[in-house]
Amino acid sequence: MIPPDPRRLPSADDPLDEADFGLLGGIRELYQATDPMPADLPERIRFSLALRDLEIEMARLAEEDQLTVAARGMEQSRTITFDSDSLTIMIRIEANRDETARVDGWLAPPQSRDIEMKTTAGSLTVASDGQGRFAFARVPHGTAQLIVAPAHHGPAGAGRSVVTPALIL
Amino acid sequence: MTDHRSVTVRASQSDRSTRIAGWLGAAREGSEDALGQIVADLSPLLWQVARSAGLSSGDAEDVLQTVWMRLVAHLDDIHDSAALVGWLVTTAKREAWRVRATGRRLLPADRDLLAELPDEGPGSEEQVILDDQRRRLWTAIGQLSARCQELLRIVAFAPRPDYAAVAAALGMPVGSIGPTRGRCLAKLRALLASDPAGNSL
Numbered sequence: 592m593i594p595p596d597p598r599r600l601p602s603a604d605d606p607l608d609e610a611d612f613g614l615l616g617g618i619r620e621l622y623q624a625t626d627p628m629p630a631d632l633p634e635r636i637r638f639s640l641a642l643r644d645l646e647i648e649m650a651r652l653a654e655e656d657q658l659t660v661a662a663r664g665m666e667q668s669r670t671i672t673f674d675s676d677s678l679t680i681m682i683r684i685e686a687n688r689d690e691t692a693r694v695d696g697w698l699a700p701p702q703s704r705d706i707e708m709k710t711t712a713g714s715l716t717v718a719s720d721g722q723g724r725f726a727f728a729r730v731p732h733g734t735a736q737l738i739v740a741p742a743h744h745g746p747a748g749a750g751r752s753v754v755t756p757a758l759i760l
Numbered sequence: 761m762t763d764h765r766s767v768t769v770r771a772s773q774s775d776r777s778t779r780i781a782g783w784l785g786a787a788r789e790g791s792e793d794a795l796g797q798i799v800a801d802l803s804p805l806l807w808q809v810a811r812s813a814g815l816s817s818g819d820a821e822d823v824l825q826t827v828w829m830r831l832v833a834h835l836d837d838i839h840d841s842a843a844l845v846g847w848l849v850t851t852a853k854r855e856a857w858r859v860r861a862t863g864r865r866l867l868p869a870d871r872d873l874l875a876e877l878p879d880e881g882p883g884s885e886e887q888v889i890l891d892d893q894r895r896r897l898w899t900a901i902g903q904l905s906a907r908c909q910e911l912l913r914i915v916a917f918a919p920r921p922d923y924a925a926v927a928a929a930l931g932m933p934v935g936s937i938g939p940t941r942g943r944c945l946a947k948l949r950a951l952l953a954s955d956p957a958g959n960s961l
Contacts, residue, residue: 600953603946607937611945612920614952617897619916628807632821633800636828640795649829652822756825 635734635757638711647738648751650675673755678739680753684760691729692760698723698739705740710760735760776801776919777841784844788835799828802845805917806852812910813856823855845918846925853930900951908944911936 601610650673673680682696698704701723708715712731719725739753780801786794803824810820830851831838838844901909911930915937918926924938936942 601941601946601949603941603943605941605946607923607941607945610949611941614897614945614948615912615916617894618901618912621894621898621901622808622913622916623804626808626811628804629817629821632807632824633796633803635821636799636803636825637792637796639825640799640828640832641792649826651826652818655818756822 635759638734638757639736639754648675648677648753650678650680650753650755652756653679671758673737675753677751678753680737680739680755682737687729689729691731694727694730694760696725696727696737698725702742704742707738707740708735709738710735730760732760734758777921780841780844780919784835784838784841795832798844802848803828805845805914806848808914808917809849809852810856812913813853813860815856815859819859820856823852823859826855827852841919842922842925845922846929849914849918849926849929896952896955900948900955903951904944904947907932908947911942911944912948 652671653674654670654672656670667686669684671682671684673682679699680696681699682694685693685695687693694708696706696719698719701721703719703721703723705716705718706725708717708727708730710731711733715727715730717725717727734757736757737755741752780798783791783794783797783801787798806824806827807820810823811817815823827848831848834847838847901912904912911927911932914930915923915926924936927933927936927938927942932942937945
């Protein structure tokens with residue numbers, strides 16, 4: 592075997608060789624160590640995809656705020672806003688004392704719809720009132736997803752389910 | 761010994777594309793499990809696409825959820841691993857730009873790679889210890905153009921037979937990394953060769 596000539600720089604036009612594959616392997620290890628994907632992300636994505644057969648409208652995360660309500664001890668409260676083409680969904684999540692979460696929500700424009708909270712432990716369903724308000728008093732911690740059912744009647748475009756990304760309560 | 765190992769590595773790399781093509785066929789037939797396998801295999805690649813666009817961890821997660829939802833609607837149009845990987849990278853990149861254009865939670869644009877280490881997310885509190893070889897590679901990568909850094913970071917997570925499809929999806933000329941090495945890897949090797957201790961990589 593001819594030893595590589597150290598004076599010759601590797602050319603961009605040469606075929607990829609084992610040293611290139613080794614370098615790319617090293618680059619992958621570096622980014623895996625310094626910027627790893629959250630290990631549970633593929634599972635949460637699969638959870639969302641399980642809903643794909645429904646006629647759905649995806650809501651996107653528009654805003655998220657985390658605040659500690661000092662007056663109520665160290666309980667954490669999060670507000671999250673989701674936007675879809677036809678609907679804005681705002682929720683406030685607060686920890687209950689029994690390892691569950693309370694979720695209060697509002698739909699805009701205000702309307703009465705059936706709302707399902709899908710969790711790994713099962714589904715909870717409530718209905719929003721005429722002002723678009725709804726509440727889940729006790730939701731188990733873990734992965735959860737909101738599904739706003741199609742309106743029975745109402746403005747055009749209200750006939751589809753609106754689904755939020757999976758979130759961790 | 762070395763030859764045997766490299767042959768094994770090469771075989772497992774083309775197996776990855778073959779496996780993806782198999783899952784793709786099954787997913788089109790409606791297999792949730794096959795779709796889940798594709799998600800598990802290619803999400804780390806899409807994570808690097810979103811993060812190299814400068815998104816926060818939370819935004820990167822949203823981008824991945826959106827991309828995989830869209831794929832489901834396009835499954836019938838995509839027939840092999842290269843087309844799938846190219847479509848996913850293109851869509852993730854566009855979605856990352858869309859999110860970035862809103863200006864939310866954008867990380868400061870800092871050219872220093874070490875400063876781009878995530879400041880949140882699981883495991884990041886642990887000090888990442890890079891040995892000397894890794895640190896030399898890290899330093900050399902930091903001397904590449906931003907375009908080359910992005911290309912190599914993303915290609916490193918792609919199935920080997922699909923490198924060219926990834927480069928094309930990132931808007932790099934055909935052959936940037938494919939059958940040929942391309943200027944980014946050539947430049948990286950030149951940088952490492954000029955570092956007297958870097959030849960051992």
